[in-house]
Amino acid sequence: MELSLAHPAIKAFVCGSVSGTCSTLLFQPLDLVKTRLQTLQSGVQPGSGRVGMMAVLLSVVRTERLLGLWKGVSPSFARTIPGVGLYFSTYYSLKQHFFQDSSPGAVGAVLLGGGARTVAGVAMLPVTVIKARFECGRYSYGSVTGALRSVCRTEGPAALFSGLVATLLRDVPFSGIYVMFYSQTKASLSKEISTSASAPLANFSCGLLAGVLASLITQPADVVKTHVQVNSQLRTVEAIRCIYMEHRLQGFFRGAVPRALRRTMIAAMAWTVYEQMMARFGLES
16 A cells, blocks of 8 residues: 555654654664663662763773664664654544644643553553663673563563553653643744744754753653663662662662753654654645
């Protein structure tokens, strides 16, 4: 079936997958550095003292060469290509169903973003677990499928859904808050800007602002999620206690800079590419 004849939700899936692929390839190093920072000094990696983003980045390049910064890109692709596609197709379907004749307000935007992320987050969680393990440097999996088989064999299938609560506590609010800020800032743009050639740049700027705010609000849940997925024996409450005992409140913001950079840039680029591709199909995003 040609894409021009496909259902709008399928077109949204394709647009989302393309946008997710581009952004993941560009910003994977930031995600790896974020994961290493969050798991540092927690029994996964040795060390003492305060370690910053640049120190981790240089350490990875020195010990694993430049391509080491893209370690975990395979599970990232395995998660992002279908995951972002599923997110945008779910978002489009929900929006058409509940807001076909009107634009969603702030609360509606939160519900749309959160609903779409819930579906995509649960569906792609097993690959998210493998991705976190690839990036932390503790495991030596050869491939995504090999890692999935290894986890199922040694820890049981339930391990592939470790960190589900922390993941949803992170991703659902992030997506809801992001969509709310993004849609509201876009709505505040003048009609001249929205219809001009600079509209993609303006939309990207709105995405940057929304991404920074959403990232900072949900950062503690991201740290907890990473600890639970890297250490399969930990539960969410235990991870919270361990992080607080070791690093106090600042431990919940470890890796905030690379995560904010990555999530903000990925989300802004994904939404900009998605909206431009949907416009090419003659569909309202």
